[in-house]
Amino acid sequence: MINKLVAAIKKEMLILLRDRIGLAILFIMPMILIFVMTLIQDSAFKSLNEKGIPIIFVNEDKDSLGYAVENGLRNSDLCSFNDQINGKYITADEAKKAVADGKFLVGIVIPKNATNAIRKNVQELVESAFSTDTITTNKTQSVDSVEVKIFIDPVTKKSFLTSISSNLREFISGIKTQLMFKTFSDQLGELIPEKKQMTSNAYNNTQIITYKEIYASETMGEIVPNAVQHNVPAWTIFAMFFIVLPLAGSMVKEKIEGSIVRLHTMPSSFLLLINGKIIVYVIVCLIQFVLMMSVGLFFLPMLGLPVLDLGNSPLGIFVISLATAFAATGFGVMMGTIAKTEQQGAIMGALSILLLSAIGGVWVPTYVMPDTMRQLSVLSPLNWSLDGFYDLLLRGAGVRAVLPGAIKLMIFFLITMSIASLVNRFKRNV
Amino acid sequence: MEQSIITIENLFKQFKGADVAAVKGISLSIAKNEIFGLLGPNGAGKTTTISILCGLFRQSSGHVVIDGMDLSSNLTAIKQIIGVVPQDIALYPTLTARENLDFYGHMYGLSGKDLDAKIEKWLANFGLTEAANKRVSEYSGGMKRRVNLIAGILHNPKILFLDEPTVGVDVQSRNVIISYLKELNQQGMTIVYTSHHMEEAEHFCTRVGIIDYGNIIAEGTPLELNNKYDGCNKLEDVFLHLTNRSLRD
Numbered sequence: 001m002i003n004k005l006v007a008a009i010k011k012e013m014l015i016l017l018r019d020r021i022g023l024a025i026l027f028i029m030p031m032i033l034i035f036v037m038t039l040i041q042d043s044a045f046k047s048l049n050e051k052g053i054p055i056i057f058v059n060e061d062k063d064s065l066g067y068a069v070e071n072g073l074r075n076s077d078l079c080s081f082n083d084q085i086n087g088k089y090i091t092a093d094e095a096k097k098a099v100a101d102g103k104f105l106v107g108i109v110i111p112k113n114a115t116n117a118i119r120k121n122v123q124e125l126v127e128s129a130f131s132t133d134t135i136t137t138n139k140t141q142s143v144d145s146v147e148v149k150i151f152i153d154p155v156t157k158k159s160f161l162t163s164i165s166s167n168l169r170e171f172i173s174g175i176k177t178q179l180m181f182k183t184f185s186d187q188l189g190e191l192i193p194e195k196k197q198m199t200s201n202a203y204n205n206t207q208i209i210t211y212k213e214i215y216a217s218e219t220m221g222e223i224v225p226n227a228v229q230h231n232v233p234a235w236t237i238f239a240m241f242f243i244v245l246p247l248a249g250s251m252v253k254e255k256i257e258g259s260i261v262r263l264h265t266m267p268s269s270f271l272l273l274i275n276g277k278i279i280v281y282v283i284v285c286l287i288q289f290v291l292m293m294s295v296g297l298f299f300l301p302m303l304g305l306p307v308l309d310l311g312n313s314p315l316g317i318f319v320i321s322l323a324t325a326f327a328a329t330g331f332g333v334m335m336g337t338i339a340k341t342e343q344q345g346a347i348m349g350a351l352s353i354l355l356l357s358a359i360g361g362v363w364v365p366t367y368v369m370p371d372t373m374r375q376l377s378v379l380s381p382l383n384w385s386l387d388g389f390y391d392l393l394l395r396g397a398g399v400r401a402v403l404p405g406a407i408k409l410m411i412f413f414l415i416t417m418s419i420a421s422l423v424n425r426f427k428r429n430v
Numbered sequence: 431m432e433q434s435i436i437t438i439e440n441l442f443k444q445f446k447g448a449d450v451a452a453v454k455g456i457s458l459s460i461a462k463n464e465i466f467g468l469l470g471p472n473g474a475g476k477t478t479t480i481s482i483l484c485g486l487f488r489q490s491s492g493h494v495v496i497d498g499m500d501l502s503s504n505l506t507a508i509k510q511i512i513g514v515v516p517q518d519i520a521l522y523p524t525l526t527a528r529e530n531l532d533f534y535g536h537m538y539g540l541s542g543k544d545l546d547a548k549i550e551k552w553l554a555n556f557g558l559t560e561a562a563n564k565r566v567s568e569y570s571g572g573m574k575r576r577v578n579l580i581a582g583i584l585h586n587p588k589i590l591f592l593d594e595p596t597v598g599v600d601v602q603s604r605n606v607i608i609s610y611l612k613e614l615n616q617q618g619m620t621i622v623y624t625s626h627h628m629e630e631a632e633h634f635c636t637r638v639g640i641i642d643y644g645n646i647i648a649e650g651t652p653l654e655l656n657n658k659y660d661g662c663n664k665l666e667d668v669f670l671h672l673t674n675r676s677l678r679d
Contacts, residue, residue: 003536003539003541004536004537004539006536007532007533007536007537008533008536008537010533011522011525011529011533014524014525014529015522015524015525018524018525018565019524257518257519257520257521257522257523258516258517258518258519258520259520259521259522261486261516261518261520262514262516262520262534262581262582263537264485264486265484265485265486265509265512265514266509266534266537266538267506267509267510267537267538267539268537428486428487429446429487429488
């Protein structure tokens with residue numbers, strides 16, 4: 001039995017090693033894909049995580065609000081701050097044109113006298129509070145409003161705009177509160193002169209609540225999602241599933257060339273022969289995995305890209321990659337059993353993997369997909385695997401986190417093998 | 431007649447969706463150590479009959495006993511004692527002849543030095559030692575046929591099923607193949623053989639059965655059949671007399 005299995009494994013390995021196109025599909029194509037896709041997506045991920053979105057800022061106010069917004073934007077991780085073009089400060093119209101030309105994604109203009117308008121508004125509000133004259137309350141409604149202009153490039157994502165506008169509201173509200181506090185202090189100071197200095201300083205020097213954005217991760221450090229952290233596992237999974245092509249192709253060839261007929265007349269079970277294929281292709285998948293990880297660890301950094309962070313669970317990585325390998329192999333065996341010709345196997349295999357990978361978040365991460373597609377993504381085994389890798393490489397989780405995904409992948413393997421067995425029986429039961 | 435090694439009773443096979451049965455109640459007995467030729471025009475039911483005997487697919491009805499074992503209930507045991515040489519070159523083209531034979535030998539349960547010795551012996555017998563490490567895809571048609579045959583006899587089966595073993599080969603290769611098959615038969619191997627080559631069958635087979643439209647229409651030694659039908663001097667005459675001269679699909 002063992003001798004037969006070893007012979008089946010040896011035969012499969014020899015056939016695979018002599019199939020140069022098959023080897024290229026298995027190893028070179030995914031490595032190229034990782035390089036190309038990571039380089040293409042790197043800038044997109046950078047705009048999200050590293051440099052921030054490019055913003056042009058025009059401070060016509062030159063007062064508290066203008067400076068507060070300017071400081072806030074300068075210190076924000078969300079944007080890449082600019083207030084000059086070619087070394088010159090620009091006007092609101094020039095800012096609008098720069099955004100329209102695609103030089104910046106967002107332009108923000110704080111209008112002239114914006115702080116004064118707020119100040120006037122607050123002053124009248126406070127005065128009305130201290131006044132016994134009820135008629136003054138109506139005056140506040142006649143004060144000029146502040147109109148901050150935001151120019152938007154249509155390609156800018158809604159989520160970025162929401163962040164920018166909420167930050168602006170926060171700045172304006174902060175300035176308003178500050179001015180209100182100062183005006184109250186001044187009014188109180190006129191009533192209680194010895195408290196005047198203390199109260200105004202108290203507000204200026206106090207920052208009770210601060211914010212810091214941290215990616216939720218179970219590791220001690222912070223793993224930032226970037227093109228490498230997404231693309232390396234995503235395209236590795238894609239490559240592992242792409243073994244469907246050579247695997248299904250080799251099975252169809254056996255049928256066409258007649259080897260399978262001879263094998264069916266021999267005292268060896270069909271399952272034993274299939275096991276030989278499964279073992280070889282699972283090993284191939286694991287080799288692919290190691291190679292692709294090496295690309296992320298050693299080769300992508302040579303191109304100035306971030307180094308792949310493998311998280312803190314080597315066991316988790318082994319479990320999810322092994323389960324992925326089995327799922328991919330089972331899928332290949334099923335395709336090879338169903339297909340009648342090599343063309344059928346190639347077309348069905350390639351299309352199904354492209355579809356499952358697109359749905360599963362390989363091409364575009366699921367978190368930027370519309371809700372419907374995100375719900376569909378859970379049907380793809382590539383998504384179960386990718387989610388497992390996200391758990392390990394982005395969220396810093398351990399082996400327990402990937403077990404549900406790994407179990408689903410193994411169930412998928414068993415289902416595909418059962419379908420292959422049924423199809424094989426049906427075809428032989430002529 | 432020696433003891434029967436294959437007994438077929440009312441063998442019937444109708445493929446799913448087919449209007450007509452491929453085999454319509456064949457009954458046949460093949461004796462131990464016979465070279466039995468199953469001859470017939472295209473679509474007569476030869477390959478279907480042999481495929482059932484080899485366990486490739488099940489009969490719709492009927493009874494087959496091979497070496498005392500019922501085919502339906504002892505398929506695995508029967509597969510141990512039969513060898514099959516299919517009409518197609520059932521070899522892996524990217525593997526060498528030696529690698530192909532090593533794989534198929536293992537599938538028959540052979541291994542180690544015994545397998546190596548058998549491979550070397552047959553490669554030498556069929557003049558393939560020098561080309562043994564070449565990929566089969568680089569072989570000529572005759573060389574491929576010879577390796578195809580070796581793959582079916584490596585384990586020294588009791589019964590050998592040959593489906594047109596010499597189709598598309600040159601005279602030299604055919605002579606070598608026939609000569610070794612006769613030698614194997616003399617050593618005790620029963621051979622069941624199909625062919626369109628009547629002259630070859632006449633000289634090679636000890637007995638023939640002519641099959642047409644799924645029925646055995648004549649059975650006997652080539653000489654018996656020649657004598658049985660008027661104006662027939664050779665097996666080809668008998669064959670044409672019984673199956674008509676009209677073209678078959």
